[in-house]
Amino acid sequence: MQYESKLIPSLREGVDIVKMILFKKLKTRLPEKYPHKDSVFSSWLAGAIINELFGTPNPAEPFAQFVADNKFFIKLEIKNIPSDFPEMCIPLTDALRVQFLCDHQEGIDSSHILSQANQLGILLTEREAPLPAKFMGLVRKLGGSFNLLHQP
DSSP: OOOHHHHHHHHHHHHHHHHHHHHHHHHHHHHOOOHHHHHHHHHHHHHHHHHHTTTTTOSSSTTTHHHTHHHHHHHHHHHHHHHGGGGGGGHHHHHHHHHHHHHHHTTOOOOEEEEEEEETOOHHHSOOOOOOHHHHHHHHHHHHEEEESOOO
């Protein structure tokens, strides 16, 4: 039981690292796509894309209004993830599945998030479900390469 109580929070931290990596990638790419917008727009759009993809909307204002005003761009950029960031499909597939498993353990049904990612071509259905150790290894490697984690 002690192991299990630490596993879910650790796995959720791993999911957050994948989100941060996608955020960094989006923050680099979005200003190129929307040069007429300011850096705040790019940051907020990147956050809204990730929140939409992972089913974690921010209901607070002014973020909720930003999402309402920019639904078109959010949907468009989520749809573009597989072509703009093909290297992220494996980590996103694993992170979305791990989030689903963590949610399931906590009595939350987030299967719609997996379905959405599958429909968008982000979820690699042929990829095996990640075991915790493999997922955390992937997260450590990626997190270290983006200077989000210190490699041991």
